[in-house]
Amino acid sequence: MATSTPLTTAQILVVDDEPDLRTLYELTLLREGYRVDAAESLQEAWQHLGEKRFDVVITDMRLPDGLGMQLIQRLREQCRGERCVVITAYGSAENAVESLKAGAFDYLTKPVDLKQFRTVIASAVQDALTRPGQPGRGPAAAPGLAEPPGRSLTGENALLRLVGGSASMRLVKERIVKVARSMAPVLVSGESGTGKELVAAAIHANSHRASGPMVAVNCSAIPEHLLEAEFFGARKGSYTGSTQDRIGFFQAAKGGTLFLDEIGDLPIAMQSKLLRAIQERCVRPIGSTQEEPVDVRIISATHKNLATEVLAGRFRQDLYYRLNVIEIAIPPLRDRRDDLPALCETLLHRIAGESGMPVPTLSDSVLTQLALDPLTGNVRELENLLHRALALSEDNSLQIDLAVRDPHPTTPAARVRNQRASDPQSAIPSDLQGHLDQQERRILIQALNETGFNRTAAATRLGLSLRQMRYRIARLNIDTPHGSEPPEDPI
Numbered sequence: 447m448a449t450s451t452p453l454t455t456a457q458i459l460v461v462d463d464e465p466d467l468r469t470l471y472e473l474t475l476l477r478e479g480y481r482v483d484a485a486e487s488l489q490e491a492w493q494h495l496g497e498k499r500f501d502v503v504i505t506d507m508r509l510p511d512g513l514g515m516q517l518i519q520r521l522r523e524q525c526r527g528e529r530c531v532v533i534t535a536y537g538s539a540e541n542a543v544e545s546l547k548a549g550a551f552d553y554l555t556k557p558v559d560l561k562q563f564r565t566v567i568a569s570a571v572q573d574a575l576t577r578p579g580q581p582g583r584g585p586a587a588a589p590g591l592a593e594p595p596g597r598s599l600t601g602e603n604a605l606l607r608l609v610g611g612s613a614s615m616r617l618v619k620e621r622i623v624k625v626a627r628s629m630a631p632v633l634v635s636g637e638s639g640t641g642k643e644l645v646a647a648a649i650h651a652n653s654h655r656a657s658g659p660m661v662a663v664n665c666s667a668i669p670e671h672l673l674e675a676e677f678f679g680a681r682k683g684s685y686t687g688s689t690q691d692r693i694g695f696f697q698a699a700k701g702g703t704l705f706l707d708e709i710g711d712l713p714i715a716m717q718s719k720l721l722r723a724i725q726e727r728c729v730r731p732i733g734s735t736q737e738e739p740v741d742v743r744i745i746s747a748t749h750k751n752l753a754t755e756v757l758a759g760r761f762r763q764d765l766y767y768r769l770n771v772i773e774i775a776i777p778p779l780r781d782r783r784d785d786l787p788a789l790c791e792t793l794l795h796r797i798a799g800e801s802g803m804p805v806p807t808l809s810d811s812v813l814t815q816l817a818l819d820p821l822t823g824n825v826r827e828l829e830n831l832l833h834r835a836l837a838l839s840e841d842n843s844l845q846i847d848l849a850v851r852d853p854h855p856t857t858p859a860a861r862v863r864n865q866r867a868s869d870p871q872s873a874i875p876s877d878l879q880g881h882l883d884q885q886e887r888r889i890l891i892q893a894l895n896e897t898g899f900n901r902t903a904a905a906t907r908l909g910l911s912l913r914q915m916r917y918r919i920a921r922l923n924i925d926t927p928h929g930s931e932p933p934e935d936p937i
Contacts, residue, residue, distance in 0.1 A: 456571040457498070460484045461491045461505040461517065462533070467558075471504060474560055475567065488512045495521075500528050501574035502551075502567060507534045507541050515548055522549040529570040533558060546630035546771045547925075555725075562727060565741050566629075573627060573654035604651035607644050609792045610785030614777040617895060618645065625772050626652035631724070633709075633769050634747040636776030639826030642747040643707060645774055649745055650703040658702030663695050666711035673716045675732050678723065684733025696729050696740040704742045709769065710750035710761060721765045744769065753923055754880035773925050775891065779824040783817050789825065790816070793832050794844075806836060806844040819848055887922045890915075894924070 458475055462468040463486045475482045483500070485491040488511045491503075503521070505514035518530045529551040534541040542553045551570045554563060605619055625632055626649050634642045643662060650660045668676050675685070679694035695704055712720065723729050724744060728737040746769045755761035779785075790808055798805045821827050835846045875881035890904070897903035905915035918924075 456480050456501040456575060458482050458567070458571075459491065459494055459500045459503045459528075461486075461488070461503065461509065461514065463487060463506065463510050467506075470560075471558075471563070474563060478564060478567075480567075480571070486510070488517060491517060495526075495528075499526070502531060502570045503528045504531045504533065504567070507532055507545070515545060518545060518548045518550050527574065529574045531566060531570055543767055543771050546628065550628070550630075552629040559739070562739055565739070569629065569654065569741070604644075604648040608641065608648060609789050610782060611788065612777075612782040612784045613895070614782050615785060618774060618776060619648075621774050622648045623652055625649060625774070627654070629743055630771045631744045631746070631769050632771070633752070633773045634745065634776065635752075635773060636747075636749065637778045637822075637824055638749045639824035640776040640778060641825055642749075642776060643705065645776060646703070646705040646707075646745045646747060650705075650743075653703070653743070655702050655743060659699055660703045660705060661695050661699040662705040662707060664707050666708040670713055670716070673713070674719065677716075677720065678729040679731035681731055681733030684731075688733075692731075694729065694731065696723060696742055697738065699740075699742040701741055702743070704744055706744065706746040708748060709746040710748040710752055710755055714760070714762065717762045717765050721762060721768060724765075724768055751877075751880045751884055754877060754883060757879075770923065773923070779821050779828065781888075786816055786828075787813060789828060790832065793829050794836065797829075797833050797836055801836065803836065804842060806839055806842050808844055812844055812846055815846055815848060883922060886918065887924065890918060890922065890924060 458480050460468055460471045460475070460482060461484075462471065465486075468484050468486065472482050472484055483494050485494055486509075488509050491505070494500075495503075503517065505517050507514045514532055518532070521528055521530060530545075530549065532542070532545040532550045532553045534545070534553055534555055542555070545553055551573065552566050554566060605622065608615065608619060608622075622645060632646075632649060634645050636642050646662070647660060650656060663676075675692065675694065677694050677696060679697055680688055680692045682688055682690050723740070726737075727741070728739045730737045752761055752766050752770065756763045756766050779789075787808075790813065794808065795805055816828070816831075823830070831846055831848075832844075835844050839845065889908070893904040893907050894901070897907065901915050901919065902912055905912050908915070910918075
């Protein structure tokens with residue numbers, strides 16, 4: 447059955463050197479109502495692209511005169527609006543990940559399942575036709591985050607919930623808008639209380655899947671023996687107490703986003719099953735003999751250093767690379783003190799509104815107090831402090847007693863212990879290598895941000911050679927923007 451208008455107005459280019467496969471893709475797309483052109487090489491593809499614009503480009507990875515990756519990279523360099531879907535050899539996870547990092551919207555593995563093929567192309571077409579500001583497509587967007595007419599401002603509102611105008615938070619928001627437009631899995635990293643779920647919600651709200659569900663899962667809160675049923679569903683009678691069919695998180699998130707919080711706490715056995723579900727895009731409910739296709743985007747989050755977890759054998763390396771296609775690192779509150787006034791104002795308005803109380807005045811002395819406090823619990827701890835202060839305030843002036851967190855304020859030894867526990871510089875880490883890697887990663891990212899992600903300049907600033915800088919970027923899995931390094935830089 448043909449896809450309904452306006453999706454049927456979509457122009458699609460199929461690039462594949464195998465005539466039988468090219469014909470199969472063409473016929474499938476024509477039956478869906480799309481307008482289709484075909485090419486058997488990169489050169490022929492560029493001839494078509496030079497003549498007109500398309501909404502979606504479907505390309506095989508290997509072509510007679512080059513790689514499909516070259517097509518994706520060149521389209522990106524030219525700032526064109528085509529959504530690229532790559533077809534890779536079965537099991538070639540590296541190619542899939544690289545294509546997503548290069549800017550592909552999504553990927554398919556051979557042999558291609560036609561039902562999955564139609565679903566992926568429909569998602570790419572929908573994104574191409576509804577995303578604002580694309581050349582020749584959709585309404586032009588004003589600078590910033592304006593939404594097209596007829597759509598709610600849920601995407602912008604979700605970004606506004608990420609309070610703060612510091613340089614590090616601006617980078618986070620810009621990255622959210624960039625990554626929202628693809629199907630690439632995103633790993634959100636950051637300390638507890640920094641707002642990882644808010645970032646995931648903003649990615650979902652700014653994507654073409656915003657009208658679909660966002661299912662948030664706390665992986666650390668599910669008993670191990672229930673994980674498979676919770677994730678993949680179960681058939682009636684498949685286990686004791688199963689009196690009816692039960693859908694899992696993957697089925698519940700169909701057409702939307704599945705947010706896996708604290709992914710680092712999943713047991714190894716479940717990691718293997720999750721990897722297969724992500725790679726194959728299908729799940730098998732407990733008690734079923736049939737697999738069900740699932741159409742979800744995966745966003746995961748953790749406060750752990752997953753690279754260290756991989757080295758320690760506690761996290762599968764293949765799952766890590768599958769989840770960490772694009773990483774968004776949220777800075778801790780101590781690294782963005784400039785955001786404290788705006789955060790306090792926003793939190794106080796919300797807390798006061800929920801409590802039916804007037805919004806208190808936030809004095810400079812209170813802000814100075816907070817600025818000097820470690821706030822190791824980040825925004826969550828700040829919110830708790832303000833909540834308690836508002837509840838205990840007797841007039842319109844807010845007073846915060848930070849010493850209330852010390853269980854033995856009159857004992858000098860206890861004060862020393864508390865200071866050491868709250869001071870990230872003096873606390874003894876339980877994982878020294880992971881702690882050192884985290885510190886090194888933070889310094890490298892800061893140097894890269896301040897030099898516009900020019901690795902040569904960042905290396906010079908840190909007293910490193912370019913080779914040493916590249917080695918550390920690769921070892922710590924720091925994602926640098928495409929084209930950030932001049933090609934003529936020496937190795």
